[in-house]
Amino acid sequence: xxxxxxxxxxxxxxxxxxxxxxxxxxxxxxxxxxxxxxxxxxxxxxxxxxxxxxxxxxxxxxxxxxxxxxxxxxxxxxxxxxxxxxxxxxxxxxxxxxxxxxxxxxxxxxxxxxxxxxxxxxxxxxxxxxxxxxxxxxxxxxxxxxxxxxxxxxxxxxxxxxxxxxxxxxxxxxxxxx
Amino acid sequence: xxxxxxxxxxxxxxxxxxxxxxxxxxxxxxxxxxxxxxxxxxxxxxxxxxxxxxxxxxxxxxxxxxxxxxxxxxxxxxxxxxxxxxxxxxxxxxxxxxxxxxxxxxxxxxxxxxxxxxxxxxxxxxxxxxxxxxxxxxxxxxxxxxxxxxxxxxxxxxxxxxxxxxxxxxxxxxxxxxxxxxxxxxxxxxxxxxxxxxxxxxxxxxxxxxxxxxxxxxxxxxxxxxxxxxxxxxxxxxxxxxxxxxxxxxxxxxxxxxxxxxxxxxxxxxxxxxxxxxxxxxxxxxxxxxxxxxxxxxxxxxxxxxxxxxxxxxxxxxxxxxxxxxxxxxxxxxxxxxxxxxxxxxxxxxxxxxxxxxxxxxxxxxxxxxxxxxxxxxxxxxxxxxxxxxxxxxxxxxxxxxxxxxxxxxxxxxxxxxxxxxxxxxxxxxxxxxxxxxxxxxxxxxxxxxxxxxxxxxxxxxxxxxxxxxxxxxxxxxxxxxxxxxxxxxxxxxxxxxxxxxxxxxxxxxxxxxxxxxxxxxxxxxxxxxxxxxxxxxxxxxxxxxxxxxxxxxxxxxxxxxxxxxxxxxxx
Numbered sequence: 001x002x003x004x005x006x007x008x009x010x011x012x013x014x015x016x017x018x019x020x021x022x023x024x025x026x027x028x029x030x031x032x033x034x035x036x037x038x039x040x041x042x043x044x045x046x047x048x049x050x051x052x053x054x055x056x057x058x059x060x061x062x063x064x065x066x067x068x069x070x071x072x073x074x075x076x077x078x079x080x081x082x083x084x085x086x087x088x089x090x091x092x093x094x095x096x097x098x099x100x101x102x103x104x105x106x107x108x109x110x111x112x113x114x115x116x117x118x119x120x121x122x123x124x125x126x127x128x129x130x131x132x133x134x135x136x137x138x139x140x141x142x143x144x145x146x147x148x149x150x151x152x153x154x155x156x157x158x159x160x161x162x163x164x165x166x167x168x169x170x171x172x173x174x175x176x177x178x
Numbered sequence: 179x180x181x182x183x184x185x186x187x188x189x190x191x192x193x194x195x196x197x198x199x200x201x202x203x204x205x206x207x208x209x210x211x212x213x214x215x216x217x218x219x220x221x222x223x224x225x226x227x228x229x230x231x232x233x234x235x236x237x238x239x240x241x242x243x244x245x246x247x248x249x250x251x252x253x254x255x256x257x258x259x260x261x262x263x264x265x266x267x268x269x270x271x272x273x274x275x276x277x278x279x280x281x282x283x284x285x286x287x288x289x290x291x292x293x294x295x296x297x298x299x300x301x302x303x304x305x306x307x308x309x310x311x312x313x314x315x316x317x318x319x320x321x322x323x324x325x326x327x328x329x330x331x332x333x334x335x336x337x338x339x340x341x342x343x344x345x346x347x348x349x350x351x352x353x354x355x356x357x358x359x360x361x362x363x364x365x366x367x368x369x370x371x372x373x374x375x376x377x378x379x380x381x382x383x384x385x386x387x388x389x390x391x392x393x394x395x396x397x398x399x400x401x402x403x404x405x406x407x408x409x410x411x412x413x414x415x416x417x418x419x420x421x422x423x424x425x426x427x428x429x430x431x432x433x434x435x436x437x438x439x440x441x442x443x444x445x446x447x448x449x450x451x452x453x454x455x456x457x458x459x460x461x462x463x464x465x466x467x468x469x470x471x472x473x474x475x476x477x478x479x480x481x482x483x484x485x486x487x488x489x490x491x492x493x494x495x496x497x498x499x500x501x502x503x504x505x506x507x508x509x510x511x512x513x514x515x516x517x518x519x520x521x522x523x524x525x526x527x528x529x530x531x532x533x534x535x536x537x538x539x540x541x542x543x544x545x546x547x548x549x550x551x552x553x554x555x556x557x558x559x560x561x562x563x564x565x566x567x568x569x570x571x572x573x574x575x576x577x578x579x580x581x582x583x584x585x586x587x588x589x590x591x592x593x594x595x596x597x598x599x600x601x602x603x604x605x606x607x608x609x610x611x612x613x614x615x616x617x618x619x620x621x622x623x624x625x626x627x628x629x630x631x632x633x634x635x636x637x638x639x640x641x642x643x644x645x646x647x648x649x650x651x652x653x654x655x656x657x658x659x660x661x662x663x664x665x666x667x668x669x670x671x672x673x674x675x676x677x678x679x680x681x682x683x684x685x686x687x688x689x690x691x692x693x694x695x696x697x698x699x700x701x702x703x704x705x706x707x708x709x710x711x712x713x714x715x716x717x718x719x720x721x722x723x724x725x726x727x728x729x730x731x732x733x734x735x736x737x738x739x740x741x742x743x744x745x746x747x748x749x750x
Contacts, residue, residue, distance in 0.1 A: 009364075013313060014305070014313075017305060022306070024304040058491060059488065063488055066671055067486070068309070068362060069364055070364045071364045085199040
């Protein structure tokens with residue numbers, strides 16, 4: 001099963017390499033890995049997508065925690081979360097297929113960010129399965145090249161209980177209250 | 179008010195830090211990138227530098243020192259080849275969790291990445307084999323980094339830390355301040371075991387009918403051998419030890435079942451597979467212990483105590499994990515045991531196994547055998563020596579036949595299995611331990627892998643007994659070739675190409691002996707142990723084609739031991 005793991009690491013020389021080395025050295029799968037600064041400049045957030053059975057994922061999390069530069073490890077799998085990936089997909093077009101492609105792009109709420117006389121480039125953002133869907137659909141036109149950012153993810157903020165506001169007719173009970 | 183501090187060079191700061199860390203010895207080798215450090219070292223009187231003859235020797239010596247004393251071993255080498263030569267020793271220390279700090283010189287920061295003379299990316303090379311490593315890029319970070327390096331190496335599950343020191347950093351000046359506290363937000367080893375888990379463990383132990391303590395090197399490292407003895411003796415518990423655990427509990431005690439695993443005792447392995455409660459203490463369920471994992475101790479409830487959470491559920495799934503310092507957990511566990519289990523039936527069974535398949539010893543054919551030599555050394559030293567073994571058949575025979583009575587007495591390369599470990603490691607041990615005999619035992623193969631370090635022992639007048647078990651073969655490989663590789667003795671026969679070891683040792687300046695007959699063993703040992711002003715060499719020319727038994731073939735269940743007396747096919 002695929003797991004999305006968020007890792008806070010010291011923004012320090014070699015920290016990223018330590019994680020990558022640990023994965024290859026211990027034979028863990030790695031589907032994607034992305035890293036960037038966080039709200040604190042000395043901390044980076046790494047988002048890893050890995051897979052394995054429960055025992056392996058437990059080891060992945062423990063081994064990540066064991067690295068000295070690792071501050072926090074959160075397995076986001078099974079938790080409410082937001083996952084996004086960005087893809088740039090350059091596709092060949094011909095007379096007639098250009099509109100089809102722009103339509104597809106619209107359907108997936110993407111942008112056309114580059115075009116020349118043979119190819120156009122789609123910018124698509126969304127969960128990884130949406131990117132997969134776009135790639136699948138446009139592949140019939142001929143894909144020149146793809147760049148995917150890898151998943152970034154955050155846990156959803158806790159939702160506080162909100163009293164829903166009722167629009168329209170008031171009920172008898174509410175009338176009585178008033 | 180902060181007092182005004184004088185500026186110091188990186189080199190001066192380096193030695194001030196080592197002074198603060200109470201370093202007694204540095205094992206090292208000078209070179210271009212660390213010349214400034216060696217210049218300063220010339221005037222340093224609070225520590226001693228030991229010149230080894232190869233950087234690998236320096237790392238093994240630091241390991242030997244660290245393992246024999248429990249203190250941190252320190253290595254200082256130059257950049258490039260100096261640094262890469264330490265790699266095997268670092269990997270060895272990583273596998274066996276030995277606290278060492280390795281300082282490597284590096285080319286000046288502006289040249290890093292330029293393929294400069296004697297440059298190697300030692301940070302990249304050692305990242306997977308160190309607990310952590312640091313590149314010091316500014317002299318202002320030097321003191322703090324050294325403080326962190328020693329802290330990381332010696333706490334939690336110990337391990338090697340490397341500090342890379344570019345030449346310009348050592349040469350630059352800054353104010354010196356040694357941080358009193360280390361703050362590493364990503365590194366907080368758990369020390370106290372979870373109370374409820376410990377209580378649960380005690381409840382399990384009280385109810386157990388066939389409990390077994392499976393003791394690893396962690397018990398020795400945590401200093402928990404007294405707590406272990408207390409728990410075992412008060413509750414009459416059988417104790418089996420791993421290769422690294424030997425010495426944690428006296429091998430002479432009736433409760434000791436000796437070593438378990440591939441070349442462990444028959445009765446220890448039978449006990450592992452028949453017990454109803456297995457308590458792993460500072461051990462890691464290594465494949466040489468478990469054999470085939472699927473059939474390892476299937477009837478037992480498993481409790482695993484370890485300071486390293488990654489060790490838990492890595493190879494074998496356990497029922498009750500306790501993360502924490504083993505010494506502390508052992509003490510707590512012992513105090514929770516207000517009633518003791520009745521184990522008379524269990525002990526009867528164990529005694530039966532002991533009689534079923536004892537060690538196959540002394541066929542009385544008049545030939546000199548390693549087992550006999552080891553028993554003689556064990557008798558001679560009454561188990562009080564620090565025995566530093568190498569890797570191979572003799573290593574297993576030592577584990578089987580030397581009766582260790584103290585912790586930190588059995589030094590061996592268990593995890594990595596580094597041939598050439600014994601000679602330099604015994605040198606490190608000899609600097610750390612002066613009141614007990616230090617015995618290095620190697621095979622004729624491994625002895626030649628770091629033979630240059632003999633001169634280090636001679637130069638420092640260390641009274642080490644260097645013993646070579648010479649069977650003119652790479653014996654353990656030969657054994658596997660005979661058993662599993664169609665008797666193709668490919669490149670394991672050294673009989674035509676071994677040097678005259680006695681002459682070699684004499685040329686190095688050792689007192690040297692060679693023994694060929696069992697009846698000479700006692701007198702030569704007496705003579706050799708009487709020499710204490712310099713190292714002594716003893717060669718034992720033993721039977722060429724002996725094999726270590728009992729044995730669990732790789733990948734087989736530990737219940738399926740090959741022994742000389744029992745046909746492996748009839749055993750379950």
